[in-house]
Amino acid sequence: MLRLTAENFRDQAVDAITSVKKIYELDEPLIDTKTSNEFVVEQLLNDPSINFRSPREVNKIITRQNQQHMQPSDLDKALDDLKAEYDISVEIFNKLETIDFGSAKLVERTATPARCLTVKMLLLAKQIQEHPPKPSDPRRVNISFKLQHLRNQYRNLNVSSQPEAESIKNEVTEQVNEWLKVNATEQQVINESISKLLTAADTGQKLSKLIDEYPHLKFEVIATRVTQIIGITSRFTGRDYSEIATKINIIEKSINEDSTLNEFLKETSFGNRQTQLQNPRCQ
Structure with missing residues (x-):
């Protein structure tokens, strides 16, 4: 049951990281x-x-x-490192089914990478929400050029060219609407990515608590907890984009209230090399 939760967390994190990489790639204009x-x-x-x-x-x-096809190399490396560090944790969970003696100690060994991944999913979601990338800028450049071309045409019209002026205005309106569509599509992709990060962080927080209490729980309690974790996260689809900020605050509050995760959150700064050097647990 613990392995199931750990793998579910890993799959959610990988899905979230993949979506983050996608939004940091520039669109093909x-x-x-x-x-x-x-x-x-x-x-x-x-x-x-x-x-x-x-x-x-x-x-x-x-x-x-x-x-347009270049991703930030530092971001790529950081995201790949996140996936790699948690793969180790999942491997340890896989051993639980064949090793009875000392299983509690094995579970404890998984805690650090799981908690690092949890807080980094939250921090990355906050970072993207506060400083969203602009993957659709090449499309905006294309629209900008068309608008510039239309403006030049409009300026060079004769005073008597009223039909042509109306035609140009209509074309400008079309380009403005196209720009708004680009904005909406881009925001939707970013919100979906943030929602995936929050889903992973939510699962990670619950997994962390399960790891803390594992030595003192009976199988039936663990099974119930796992069922609840998977049931809750499966309903957390992120489709209600207007509540992204609220979801970030709720999950951050739950992580802050967890005494163990709170220490990881205070010591971890995504992409801050100096902080990571001071905190070897979450390099």
């Missing part, structure tokens, strides 16, 4: 060849920051190379 060429010409003519003595820089503009 949907731009046709003609518009792309026009964009390059406009940039070459109007961007004063271009260093024409640098073939590499000019080549990036002409070939439309950018960072």
Whole structure:
């Protein structure tokens, strides 16, 4: 039953980490060849920051190379480390079914990686909510260019070109609506990722408490706890995006009220190397 809970926690954490990586990748901009060429010409003519003595820089503009497929390497490494450290914990749980003597000590050994992962899931959810990434910016750049093109057309119209002016205004309205759609889609993806992190943190907090009390619990009590944990987290879908901040506060409060997890939360700062060096438990 403990192994089931540990594996469930691991699967939720992996799903959350995968979704985080996805939102830190820039979207592929949907731009046709003609518009792309026009964009390059406009940039070459109007961007004063271009260093024409640098073939590499000019080549990036002409070939439309950018960072859209590049993920932050530090973030990648940190997220991969989170998955790796907890895999060790799950392996220990797997041994419980074949080792009776000293099983309580084995469970205790799983506590540190499980608790580190729990608090880091919460901290990462808070970080994304407070400083959300902008994976759809390439699409916004595309819309911005179209708006700039329409503005130039509008400025060059003759006074008598009323039908053309209305047509341009309609096109601008379409681009504005497209921008709002991009905003909504991006926010939905970010909220889903945060919800997955919170689901993992919620399960981790309950698993931590189960580990603390494991030596003193009967099998029937453990089985009931596990059933409740899995039942609660399966209903926590994150579809009610308006309550993301409330969910973060609720889970943070439950972790703060856990004396053991509270120490991990105070000592752990996601991405803070200095803090991690001072706190080897959660490197």
